[in-house]
Amino acid sequence: MDLISAEEFERVFEKPYVTSRRMKFDIKSTEAQHYRRFLLQRRTEENRKGDGLRVPAMAGMSTPDGIGRAPRGINDGKGFVFISHLGEVFPSGFLPVSAGNVRKQSLTELYCHPPLFVSLRDSANLKGKCGVCEFREACGGSRARAYALTGDVFAEEPCCIWQPKIPERRDLCPS
Numbered sequence: 001m002d003l004i005s006a007e008e009f010e011r012v013f014e015k016p017y018v019t020s021r022r023m024k025f026d027i028k029s030t031e032a033q034h035y036r037r038f039l040l041q042r043r044t045e046e047n048r049k050g051d052g053l054r055v056p057a058m059a060g061m062s063t064p065d066g067i068g069r070a071p072r073g074i075n076d077g078k079g080f081v082f083i084s085h086l087g088e089v090f091p092s093g094f095l096p097v098s099a100g101n102v103r104k105q106s107l108t109e110l111y112c113h114p115p116l117f118v119s120l121r122d123s124a125n126l127k128g129k130c131g132v133c134e135f136r137e138a139c140g141g142s143r144a145r146a147y148a149l150t151g152d153v154f155a156e157e158p159c160c161i162w163q164p165k166i167p168e169r170r171d172l173c174p175s
């Protein structure tokens with residue numbers, strides 16, 4: 001009930017973005033994968049206007065994830081796991097689909113091999129606009145939010161305003 005809209009997300013993103021340009025500390029978002037898309041778009045805009053050099057290095061905007069926290073776009077089950085107090089291993093703390101338990105299997109096995117984790121790391125499995133989005137490797141949308149709202153872990157991010165430039169995947173396939 002408290003979920004903000006896609007438009008509100010954009011307005012909220014403005015605040016950490018503006019702060020990151022002013023302050024010398026790193027700003028991290030949680031379950032806001034599309035903040036990376038927002039940052040990458042802003043950087044492109046600023047470079048076009050010739051303002052890019054004023055973006056502080058601490059903002060980490062020269063890295064692929066756009067935030068500077070990791071060399072790749074971290075997402076649920078993709079460079080990240082959550083282990084509950086009972087030892088259950090989830091793709092994130094917001095995505096309650098367990099791959100197993102660390103009391104029975106090693107964390108390496110639970111991260112590397114379960115079909116859910118393997119599928120989550122392959123952006124080809126993303127559906128809807130996330131599946132054809134030019135930002136899908138850096139962003140990919142929140143898999144947890146997609147699951148919470150649709151029951152499908154690969155459904156498109158429900159709270160992103162971006163419309164990919166590439167046509168829907170079904171348009172690419174002859175009927």
Ligand code: SF4
Nearest residue numbers: 130133139141157160
């Ligand atoms: S459409 Fe999906 S992959 Fe593209 S920016 Fe939005 S949430 Fe990210």
